[in-house]
Structure formats: C-alpha cells, structure tokens
Amino acid sequence: MNRLFSTSSKSRFARLFEFHPPEPRAVARFTVRALQGCLFTHLFWEHFYSVGSTVGASMLPTMNILGDYIVISKLHIRGRGVEVGDMVSYLHPVHAGPGERVVKRIIGMPGDFVVADPVGAPGKMVQVPEGHCWTTGDNLPFSYDSRNYGPVPLALIRGKVIARLYPNRRWFENALKPVEEY
Incomplete structure (x- = not known):
C-alpha cells in the first residue's frame, strides 16, 4: 500500500505538531542561561x-x-x-x-x-x-x-x-x- 494514502499512520503535518515534553535537564539548563543573561544585562545597564x-x-x-x-x-x-x-x-x-x-x-x-x-x-x-x-x-x-x-x-x-x-x-x-x- 502506498504510504501517502495510508490511514493507519499519522501524516507528516500532524507529526509536526505533536507534543514532546522537554527533558528536565534541558529546561533547567535553559532557565539558568536565561537568568544569567538577565543578570548580566541588569549589571551592564546599571553599573557600566x-x-x-x-x-x-x-x-x-x-x-x-x-x-x-x-x-x-x-x-x-x-x-x-x-x-x-x-x-x-x-x-x-x-x-x-x-x-x-x-x-x-x-x-x-x-x-x-x-x-x-x-x-x-x-x-x-x-x-x-x-x-x-x-x-x-x-x-x-x-x-x-x-x-x-x-x-x-x-x-x-x-x-x-x-x-x-x-x-x-x-x-x-x-x-x-x-x-x-x-
């Protein structure tokens, strides 16, 4: 059977919008980097x-x-x-x-x-x-x-x-x- 017309598998478009929860380590790393960026910006504008x-x-x-x-x-x-x-x-x-x-x-x-x-x-x-x-x-x-x-x-x-x-x-x-x- 042709894959384009298959009803059993999800379409490529549908797979793009599936929710995949991020790993906790990635969330923690992103949060730390965002806080570091905010702190650096604050210190730069406030003191330099x-x-x-x-x-x-x-x-x-x-x-x-x-x-x-x-x-x-x-x-x-x-x-x-x-x-x-x-x-x-x-x-x-x-x-x-x-x-x-x-x-x-x-x-x-x-x-x-x-x-x-x-x-x-x-x-x-x-x-x-x-x-x-x-x-x-x-x-x-x-x-x-x-x-x-x-x-x-x-x-x-x-x-x-x-x-x-x-x-x-x-x-x-x-x-x-x-x-x-x-």
Whole structure:
C-alpha cells in the first residue's frame, strides 16, 4: 500500500505538531542561561553604560531638540572623573520626580569661581562649594540650570554623556584645553 494514502499512520503535518515534553535537564539548563543573561544585562545597564533619549532645546546645537539617543557612562557616577567641559546626566535637584534626569555641561567644579548668570546678571561671581558642580546648557536662553537652582551636588550625577548613537553617530570629547602660561 502506498504510504501517502495510508490511514493507519499519522501524516507528516500532524507529526509536526505533536507534543514532546522537554527533558528536565534541558529546561533547567535553559532557565539558568536565561537568568544569567538577565543578570548580566541588569549589571551592564546599571553599573557600566546605558542609553537614553533627549528632549528639549537646552543643549542645542550639540544635541537636537527631540530624538537623539545618547550613551551614558556610569563609570562616572557621583561625579567620579568628570571635569569642566564634560556633559553629564544627573537627577534634577528641584523637580525630583521619579527618573527626572537632565543633561547639562559642567562649567565649574568645587572651589572654582563662575559667573552666576552671564545673561541676566553679568559680573556676579559665585564660588562652587565643595561636593558640588555648576552646570549650564549650551543654549543659555532656553536652559533651566544652575543659574536657576544653584550648584548641583556631585552625588546627583548619574553618568557622563560620551556619545550620540542616533541620528548621527558622534563621540563627545572635552574640547577644553588648559591655559598655557607664558
């Protein structure tokens, strides 16, 4: 008798959808690997690098108003290793909603003297207190920053912005050079 027309055996299509329970060892191995992957991903995003999107005009022209995806290095958490000229992501000191973060540029570190508001009150100098930094946006008229709420505690810094992934890839480097004395 021809196998294609046999009524006693299951068709190839039916055999595809038969349930074969997996071996317990395979299930345990898969579960362990999935947990390891989740743990590694969590540790990587929490302690090394993260990606976030930007919204707002305060960092124009360095970043667009909407739609930029940036890479944040968590190795610089709490201000570790940051210096004047770096862009940092930190928890907003005034609007401390859950996850309310901002990206600004550091223009003063502890002990530095900075102009408090070069647009509104030119000439008024402020010394940055210990454990704090002074931040501003690159687009001063549209930035809500240290000129409005004062120095930012270094403990609020969640990382240093090191690159833009989208729309145009770009690594951010601190372009400030030390002043040479003659």
